[in-house]
């Protein structure tokens with residue numbers, strides 16, 4: 001079903017327009033959960049950062065819905081290696097599924113694709129922040145650990161003072 005209706009592939013420089021269209025399709029709630037703001041557009045610099053990636057220190061995939069009138073942006077996932085803090089086996093995760101495609105297993109499929117590639121590139125932990133009200137992403141991350149039979153403690157949450165949760169998660 002997912003494979004029939006969606007294509008998942010590494011992001012490319014010519015996905016800039018797709019990312020802009022995807023942002024325009026996102027609800028304000030999803031924008032807040034992903035960007036912690038009511039983001040309206042990306043700058044050219046951000047689009048270059050998001051799409052011109054080396055797939056080693058910055059790994060990113062997109063999901064496209066296979067429509068008769070041409071592919072539609074459905075979601076993206078990325079992780080950026082934590083070179084800043086000298087943790088080359090850690091990478092910060094960001095994931096977004098366009099609202100009309102949420103709850104269909106696309107988040108799981110994108111996370112699995114990213115995790116497989118990340119491990120091949122020497123990344124063994126993902127980390128990031130999400131708001132404590134974001135149950136969907138928490139379930140998505142916990143579900144990854146269950147699906148891949150990771151030992152207890154592979155997914156670690158730390159409550160922040162500002163209502164956010166910081167997570168670290170081992171990869172299979």
Ligand SMILES: CC(C)(COP(=O)(O)OP(=O)(O)OC[C@H]1O[C@@H](n2cnc3c(N)ncnc32)[C@H](O)[C@@H]1OP(=O)(O)O)[C@@H](O)C(=O)NCCC(=O)NCCS
Nearest residue numbers: 030033094095096097102103104105106107108137139140
């Ligand atoms: C979080 C997000 C990526 C999940 O993507 P998705 O495609 O909807 O998730 P999936 O359909 O693959 O489901 C993954 C798991 O999430 C949970 N989930 C999905 N939709 C849910 C909902 N409406 N309520 C509660 N849990 C939900 C389920 O546990 C599901 O696993 P299961 O079906 O095996 O139980 C998506 O909701 C999203 O893009 N949200 C806005 C941006 C965001 O919050 N990004 C994360 C911060 S960077």
